[in-house]
Amino acid sequence: MTKWGMVIDLEKCTGCQACTAACQMENTRMPGEVWQDVIFYTEGTYPSATLSWLPRPCMHCEEPSCMHVCPTKATYKTGDGLVLVDWNRCIGCKYCMIACPYGVRFYSGERAEIQPDVRTVYPGEGDKVWSPPFQMPADKQDRSRGVGVAPANVVTKCTFCSHRISKAPKDASDLSGDNPATRESTPACVLTCPPTARYFGNLDDPNSEVSRLIAQKKGSRLLDHLGNRPQVYYVTGEGGSVPNVGSSRKA
Amino acid sequence: MNTTTNTASASNGMLAVGGIGLIVSLGIVLMKLMSEGHSAFATTANIPWGLPISTYLFFVLASTGLTFVAALSMVFGIKGFYPIAKRSVWLAIITLIAGFAALGLEIGHPFRMIWTFPAGMQFRSPMFWMGVFYTADLVLLLFKFQKMNADDWDSGASRQLGVASFVAVVLAQGTLGSVFGMMAMRPFWYDGLVPVFFLVTAALSGAAFVVLFIQIAYRGNTDSMPLDVKALMTGAMPKVFAAVLGVYLVFTIARTATGLWSNLEGNEVFRVMYGSMLFHFEFWIGLVVPFFILINGNLRNQATMQILASALVILALFIGRYEFVIMGQMVPMFKGQWTPGLASYMPGLAEWMLVVLAVSITLFLYALGARMFDLSGKPKS
Numbered sequence: 001m002t003k004w005g006m007v008i009d010l011e012k013c014t015g016c017q018a019c020t021a022a023c024q025m026e027n028t029r030m031p032g033e034v035w036q037d038v039i040f041y042t043e044g045t046y047p048s049a050t051l052s053w054l055p056r057p058c059m060h061c062e063e064p065s066c067m068h069v070c071p072t073k074a075t076y077k078t079g080d081g082l083v084l085v086d087w088n089r090c091i092g093c094k095y096c097m098i099a100c101p102y103g104v105r106f107y108s109g110e111r112a113e114i115q116p117d118v119r120t121v122y123p124g125e126g127d128k129v130w131s132p133p134f135q136m137p138a139d140k141q142d143r144s145r146g147v148g149v150a151p152a153n154v155v156t157k158c159t160f161c162s163h164r165i166s167k168a169p170k171d172a173s174d175l176s177g178d179n180p181a182t183r184e185s186t187p188a189c190v191l192t193c194p195p196t197a198r199y200f201g202n203l204d205d206p207n208s209e210v211s212r213l214i215a216q217k218k219g220s221r222l223l224d225h226l227g228n229r230p231q232v233y234y235v236t237g238e239g240g241s242v243p244n245v246g247s248s249r250k251a
Numbered sequence: 252m253n254t255t256t257n258t259a260s261a262s263n264g265m266l267a268v269g270g271i272g273l274i275v276s277l278g279i280v281l282m283k284l285m286s287e288g289h290s291a292f293a294t295t296a297n298i299p300w301g302l303p304i305s306t307y308l309f310f311v312l313a314s315t316g317l318t319f320v321a322a323l324s325m326v327f328g329i330k331g332f333y334p335i336a337k338r339s340v341w342l343a344i345i346t347l348i349a350g351f352a353a354l355g356l357e358i359g360h361p362f363r364m365i366w367t368f369p370a371g372m373q374f375r376s377p378m379f380w381m382g383v384f385y386t387a388d389l390v391l392l393l394f395k396f397q398k399m400n401a402d403d404w405d406s407g408a409s410r411q412l413g414v415a416s417f418v419a420v421v422l423a424q425g426t427l428g429s430v431f432g433m434m435a436m437r438p439f440w441y442d443g444l445v446p447v448f449f450l451v452t453a454a455l456s457g458a459a460f461v462v463l464f465i466q467i468a469y470r471g472n473t474d475s476m477p478l479d480v481k482a483l484m485t486g487a488m489p490k491v492f493a494a495v496l497g498v499y500l501v502f503t504i505a506r507t508a509t510g511l512w513s514n515l516e517g518n519e520v521f522r523v524m525y526g527s528m529l530f531h532f533e534f535w536i537g538l539v540v541p542f543f544i545l546i547n548g549n550l551r552n553q554a555t556m557q558i559l560a561s562a563l564v565i566l567a568l569f570i571g572r573y574e575f576v577i578m579g580q581m582v583p584m585f586k587g588q589w590t591p592g593l594a595s596y597m598p599g600l601a602e603w604m605l606v607v608l609a610v611s612i613t614l615f616l617y618a619l620g621a622r623m624f625d626l627s628g629k630p631k632s
Contacts, residue, residue: 032296039587056585065436071379072367089367092289092359094299095378101436103584106296109289109359117290153289153359222585226435243587 002173003081004160005203005231006190007210007219008055011240012197015040015053019189019198023057026161026188028135028149032113033106035158036189041243052243055197057189058083058104058158059222059230066096066105075155081203081231082160085146090154097155101223102230109153127151136163161187165200173208174201203231262621265467269615276607280356283601289359291601297594298580302602303357305576306609309456309569310350311385311427312449316457317343318392318420323491325395325413331487334480337399338468338626339461343420344392345616346460347385349609356605377429384423391416404630424449431579438517439510439579448502455499456568458492463561464617468626471554480627485552493545496564500538503571520578523593529570537567 015038023029023036038055064083067075074089075096085096097105108129112119119130129152140163141148147163150156168175168185175186176199183191190198201208210233213219219233236242283291294301321339324332355361364382373379395416398409425446431437432445442448465484469476473484510521524530541560550556583590620626 037589039585039589041587054585054587068375069378071371071373071376071382072363073371073373074367089363089371090359091361091363091367093378094294094358095376095430097296097299098580099434099436101584103296103586107289107294107299107359110296111290111293113295119288119290223436 001079001204002202003204003231004060004165005081005201005210005233006057006060006160006187007199007213007233007235009197009199009213009217009240010054010234010236010242011238012195013038013053013055013193013241014195014197015055015241016194018192018194019055019057022188022192023158025134026136026164027147027159028132029156030108030112030118030130032110033108033156035104035106035156037104039243043244052241054241054243055189056102056104056222057232058160059102059228059232060158060160062229062231063227065099065101065226065228069095069099071095078162080165082162083157084159084162085155085157087143087146087151087154087156092153092155094155101226101228105155105157107153107155108150124149124152160200161189164188172202173205174199174210176200176209262618265614266618266622269611269613269618272607272611273615276604276611279604280601280608283604284356287601291599292357293597293599293602295594295596297583297586297590298577298596300576300580301357301596302573302598303353303605305569305572306606307350307354307357308427308576309572310346310353310609310613312424312453312572313456313460313568314343314347314350314388315420315424315449315453316455317346317460318388318416318457319454320457320461322413322417325410326417331479331483333404333629334477334483334627335461335465335488337396337624337628338464339457340392340396340399341620341624341626342460342464342613342617343457344389344396345613345620347389347392348616349612351385351389352612353605353609356608377426377433380426381423381430384419384426388416388419388423391419399628400624402628402631421450424453431575434579436584437579437582438513438515439520439582440575448506451495451499451502452568452571455492455495455564458488458495459561459564459568462488462492462557463565466554466558466561468621469554471558473552473554477627479629484554484557489545489551489557492560493542493551496538496542496545500542503534503538517582520581520593523581524574524578530574533567533570533574537563537570541567 017038019036020034020038029035036057038053040053043050060083067077067083072089072091074086077083094107122130122132125131128149136148145162147159164185164187169181172182175182177183177186177191187200190200199210199213201210203210213235214233217235219235221230221233292301317339321336323329324336368382391412395412398412403409428446428449431440432442434440473481510518511525541563544556544560545551577596581593583594
């Protein structure tokens with residue numbers, strides 16, 4: 001059985017945001033609709049200020065609260081562990097956005113954060129929310145899996161590049177750009193990461209690289225106390241970027 | 252004769268105001284939605300639920316409370332409340348419709364609910380159950396009103412409809428409370444007692460609405476009321492209103508004090524709420540002042556004081572719903588420097604027009620109901 005998961009090594013991550021750019025291009029996301037964000041945190045004041053960062057994709061939780069709250073089962077979990085949105089069923093109630101503790105969901109009808117609004121610059125054909133000149137090939141787009149250009153007024157999120165990993169060789173436990181056999185099926189953010197801080201593979205296989213890293217480097221998950229049990233693990237070492245994620249908020 | 256004329260002209264005025272408000276607000280909302288899509292609303296990824304959702308909450312909880320008021324006679328057999336039962340049921344129906352209208356225009360694909368809810372059967376989602384129970388509530392209330400309108404108050408079917416609508420609405424408001432209360436990732440909401448809190452706040456809405464609309468129906472003239480209505484409005488009704496308001500005040504104080512005391516990450520918004528003028532207006536003017544009016548034996552029986560108290564409470568509840576919905580989302584989820592403080596939200600024209608629309612629907616349908624039906628109908632014996 002395959003359960004896809006990701007390991008992000010914060011000691012190697014430079015915060016360059018190449019993963020963000022790759023994800024945007026691969027998945028034809030709009031500006032501001034950042035499925036794969038790198039979030040920066042500042043703490044302290046000059047000359048003792050520190051800057052840290054946290055790459056944050058969808059966690060594809062084992063117990064996804066977004067899925068449990070969805071009143072129409074538009075959000076669902078696949079047999080290989082992905083949390084996806086069926087855009088044909090999504091009513092746009094945004095309850096999943098409320099229930100996701102990691103803030104990884106976006107509404108395609110949302111007011112544009114960045115002007116000009118690309119939806120007016122590249123108006124959507126049919127019921128598409130926009131139609132940019134370069135977009136994911138039509139044969140890869142799949143609304144039932146939330147892949148490709150979204151229709152208006154639905155919720156979108158990272159799919160772990162479902163359209164890529166679904167082409168993975170059978171029995172492959174590690175998807176990596178280093179291996180020519182799995183290169184084309186590796187998620188875009190993993191493939192593009194310059195310092196190779198990201199690893200992608202089968203969490204159910206104890207011999208996969210992700211499983212070994214989690215064991216050897218004591219992988220941890222974000223907000224584990226909430227019980228969502230993310231399938232994205234973070235590992236680090238001395239000098240790794242480990243932000244105190246609550247510290248920047250002041251009432 | 253004079254009273255009848257006055258009541259009719261009041262009804263005409265309300266019909267006109269409601270009708271014009273409905274056409275204008277619906278026109279503006281539809282125009283904005285057609286030209287800008289859902290980006291006409293000022294909601295963001297940080298604050299996905301805005302004023303339309305709090306408006307929905309306000310109206311459906313008012314409907315719930317009005318069903319509670321009707322249930323005092325229909326379910327619990329307190330005969331003194333029969334003279335206001337029919338008006339309460341009609342108000343419950345129309346406020347529910349007003350709430351549904353606000354929600355229907357806010358969500359992305361409302362018509363998909365028709366097939367995705369039954370096809371999905373997502374038992375784990377409180378929103379699924381909320382939809383099921385409020386829909387059942389609306390249908391049962393419509394049937395119950397039809398029975399009342401046909402002077403069938405006491406047949407087995409009529410009684411069962413009354414009980415069923417009460418049960419449906421208790422479950423509906425409970426699941427609505429759970430929509431918020433089950434969100435462990437949002438400490439401002441996370442509380443197993445939210446459905447109980449909603450029970451109290453709904454009851455308060457119901458009491459305030461029924462008092463206001465009865466006073467409107469009789470143009471604030473207690474002497475023009477039938478004797479049984481007058482006895483109720485100068486006896487049990489304001490006392491029930493005062494009691495429920497008292498319980499609501501206890502809930503509000505306990506919840507606010509706990510939130511202010513707690514250092515839990517996410518509860519800092521209680522301090523923001525406490526620091527806002529809106530909260531103090533809501534608390535002191537909208538709740539405390541009406542409470543003192545209502546616990547005073549002389550003041551609570553005066554029509555003008557009842558109108559003032561109910562109007563202030565309704566305003567306070569509207570503000571309270573807004574605070575509850577928005578502040579629960581102000582702590583951004585993993586946004587770091589991208590949203591360094593708390594998330595902010597300021598409703599725009601489209602949102603405010605949805606509020607006007609819901610209010611207009613209530614006024615228009617109430618006036619229409621007052622024309623078409625005898626809302627002061629009661630059992631013959």
